[in-house]
Amino acid sequence: MLKGLSFLVILANIGLGLPALASEPIRIGSVLSVSGSAAFLGEPELKTLQLYIEKTNQNGGVLGRPLQLIHYDDGSDAGKANSFAKRLIDDDKVDILLGGTTTGSTMSMVPLAEKAEIPFISLAGGTVIIEPVKKWVFKTPHTDRMASEKVFTDMKSRGISKVALLSETSGFGQSGKKETEAVAGRFGITLVANETYGPKDTDVTAQLTKIRNTPEVEAVFVYGLGQGPAVVTNNYQQLAIGLPLYHAHGIGSEQFITLTGTASEGVRLPAAALLIADKLADSDPQKAVVTGYRKVYREAFQEDVSTFGGHAYDALMIALNAFAKAGVNDKAKVRDAIEQTKGYMGTGGAVTMSPTDHMGLDETAFRMLEIHNATWTLIK
Amino acid sequence: MNEVQKSPFLGLWFLGVTLILLLALLPNGYFLDIAIRMAINAIIIIMLNLLIGFAGQISLGHAAFFGIGAYSSAILPAHFGWPSALALVFGALFSGVLALILARLIFRFKGHYLAMVTLGLGIIVSVILTNETAWTGGPDGMAVQDLDLLGHKLPGDRSWLGLTGFLLILCVWGTINLMESPFGRALRALHGSETAAAAAGVDLARYKMAVFALSAVPTSIMGSLTAHYVGFVTPNLAGFTHSIEMLTMVVLGGMASIYGSVLGAVLLTALPQLLATLDGWETVALGAILVITMIFLPKGIVPTLTVYLGKHSR
Amino acid sequence: MLAPFLQYLISGITVGMVYAFSALGFSLIYNASGVVNFAQGEFIMLGGMLAVFFSKAGLPFPAAAVLAIVIPTLLGMMIERLTIARAKNAEILSLIIITIGISLVLRGLTQIFMGKAVHALAPISDSRPIHLAGAVMHSQSPWVLGFTVTVMAMLWYFFRHSLSGKKILATSCNRSAAQLMGINTQWVMTFSYAMAAALGSLAGVLITPITMTSYDVGIMLGLKGFIGAVVGGMGSGMGAIAGGLIVGIAESLGAGYISSAYKDAMAFLLIFVILFLRPRGLFGAKATDRV
């Protein structure tokens, strides 16, 4: 009965409108959190993969072979991610693994990718994914450490040194908290308050009141994504705290602005250029790819892009370039091709990987943005 | 009760043969993975059924013991260099003692109060696992070293299925005997009427403590084995959703039915895999299946079938 | 030193009122059928999501709100008729599993048809916060408080003086005796589910401007409501509201004074203490098992 099932699965996926390319499809396996607490990130990631695989197939696929996406939703549960990764590797026999929306899901898939020796490009932010470097594991999003460094550089430029940190008890938030605490000293910044809130909390006035009553706090740095930061920003306005408010790159999507409205005025955050594509100077090397992706995504889904969708775009493009260069069947060659990605201009920034850096982004990939009357603006 | 008249060990042979067939025929790691998870869940659900089906107690936080087992096998070897077997035993003892203390404190509680207290245990354990980042790696979870049983490691997935399958058969054999013994009858009497059981000499507090510990320890051991098998643990192993999944497996399979527990575990482990390709409709399908089964098979699948077959076969 | 305490208290009461509505829903259905309805949280989610859906579709707030309450109410009745009522002679646990199944179906359908994004709703009055001696209250809180008090008064009158209210109380005491007295217990069951759904969705509409909503907010709201109902004494309306408020305030004070990470754990520890001292809840009826 189970054997019949996997045949059914392949059949279901072929029905995705593949043109009549005779040759064997390149099988791209992906496990994303399209439901559960990280659905906020997983859904744009899946839509981007499906959109660009279909587009690539329309212009003849890669090396004359059509692309076939085999996707499972892990529902933001690392245990399910592990079991679906095994299914992709052992049963669906995929050629490459893209995915792992959250650091937890990614880390539960890493031992499988390493054992099966199959290239695996993660879309999650955790530094632990590429530190220490793992032979078969890569990632496209910036690390949380880079976000903290970018925020602290901006704070230094405004003479701020006493900062209150409010981090979310989610994977993203806690990994960010660890990195922020690690790098604060280097920038001469002391964390005078260190509070947390739950990803599903609907009210954080208690924590913010505690922060407001810490005497020498000069600015507040919130590390979270999805609904949490929006609740924090609204409560922040209600309590009229008035100190400069910084967020991490986790709020990089239009939804944050719609949820907070006027409360987002003056909020600063590090983010990929994707959010301010149209405001980039024409000379900016990223302008083309960023505006291109944004236009295609908007046409296809009538909704705005998010940086998370951008990570999926970069991962797919890096994978396809590697296939084009090194063929498909020899997984070790594909791995080497990914590791040698040089100067790939992605939505996240210029990617130059090396045997010791499986991400390839430097801090220029991040731009400091400020929200002015509900629009992202670049800080010079 | 017709289940008992037919020799109960008939089902055991069936399980044994199925295990051997699976070991021989399952093509790759993925199907072995499903079978291993089914065996692990079946053991947990049989022991949970002792608590819910046989003894009539309720636990909405049973995944807490699974989480304690999983995390002791992750933390103790990683931070303290303990051998994995010792970590497993520690987790089991810790869960057992916790279950004894909890049962002693709340043995007067019944029905939804008991549900509430066990729910609280589950949430407290998963909140601790989420927030003690230094030890548990926080919400992103942490890696788990390989299981080494007296020096040598379990080679491949097939040996994992062999181990868990054997443990399942042992567990079924043991619980059938246990339920046919004075201890088992005292437990079921507890469910029938606590007052009458006490009047017959059953020490309610001691038996509730015993059945809580008896269901907590194996769950913790299975948590440890899963941690080593998957190689990674996250806090939602101890979470509310996992506890509800366990409860559903018990009730779906059949309360106070050992083979019902096995069936409930097998079905609800396979279901997410079968529904995985419905992208977006899985939750609806799972919910609908639960509702429909509970309406047409209110006593759970196996008891209802046994009654149905019993009526017709005579 | 007073300002932070006042702030914690106010935010605790605001969140507590939401838990109180959820607890009330639990008590109503428990009263009529002895079932702990785990789909109660989804009614609150549906109220919020439908209100957002209709106001985005251009309906003025009152119209959107009414629709966002009527639809879940009809859904509640349909659920009772099609599932709970049909599960004849099922054990309580099987009925609870049915409500868990229903909550999965409701959550899955909302996720598919209304998406996974987080939505907000404009507050009823303008959104400038209200300042009270150093503490700040969301402009929506007085509306929530007002509705809670009116609903409590209506329920009190309904159960004290109206015939149908007494019918529900009679059914909860002894179902077969009520049937003998000619009470249509079937109607009582359906009506209780409808009322619980209406209360839940009303709560959803009221709190969405403060807490925002998405397809999966139902789980935690349902859970906290269950705790509130048990703390207040399962089956007592007054107890449910008091229990919900206590859970909300305990969480807020715990987060403020002890540690925000362990907020949920602390709410439970407090509740263990209350249940340990008073096993049947604050307002629960004293039950000596007649042997």
Add this chain to the structure above:
Amino acid sequence: MNLLEVRNLSKSFGGIQAVHNVSFAISPGQIYSVIGPNGAGKTTLFNLITGIYLPTAGEIFLNGSKIDGQPPHRLAGLGISRTFQNLQIFMNMSAIENVMVGAHLRLDRNILKASLRLPALRRRDKILREEAAELMAFVGLEACVTQAADSLAYGALKRLEIARALASKPRLLFLDEPAAGLNPAETQGVQELMQKVAAAGITVVLVEHDMKLVMNLSNRILVLDYGKKLTEGTAEEVCRNPDVIAAYLGVHG
């Protein structure tokens, strides 16, 4: 030496004095009945002695040693066994298993031995099952030895409960309205059963409304009214006592 002695026993639920300052004694081998109009406190007195309720005041002695306040399961160990006014049967088990549970304290309840199906334990269980079958025959249920408890008639369940109580080989057997809801033929059967039990040397304490049954069976009778002790004595003494007649039949003229 009295088998059971009760001194100034009282129990109040909130304001209500269910049992007030009751004293009496039972010597071994007797059939001792407790009678009184509804609400006189008979079942409450039973529940106090068998540990279901905690007394508000007073003491209870079994063979001279104090037993008030002991939980029911420890009292069972001291040879006290009982049936209940509204049937407490383990409906989730078979009839014979109900009786086997009665013998709980005489059995090896070790978990490990049971799980490993050790022969010693299996043998004792087989002997117990036969013993239970004999007891069911003793109370007249030989036909239902293989049936499930929830398929038995009300009258049969009443007898099953007595069989279960006997399974613990008690010295003192409390029967709470054994004849309630039975037709005359069944009541006659219960009377014979009582006599057989007493003949087997077990002291029986009976709460009953059926006056004919009480008068035929009882060696001594305690009469309660509104929780207070009205009188105590042999069947004839109680019959002729004016207070008893007044309490039962209401005052004449």
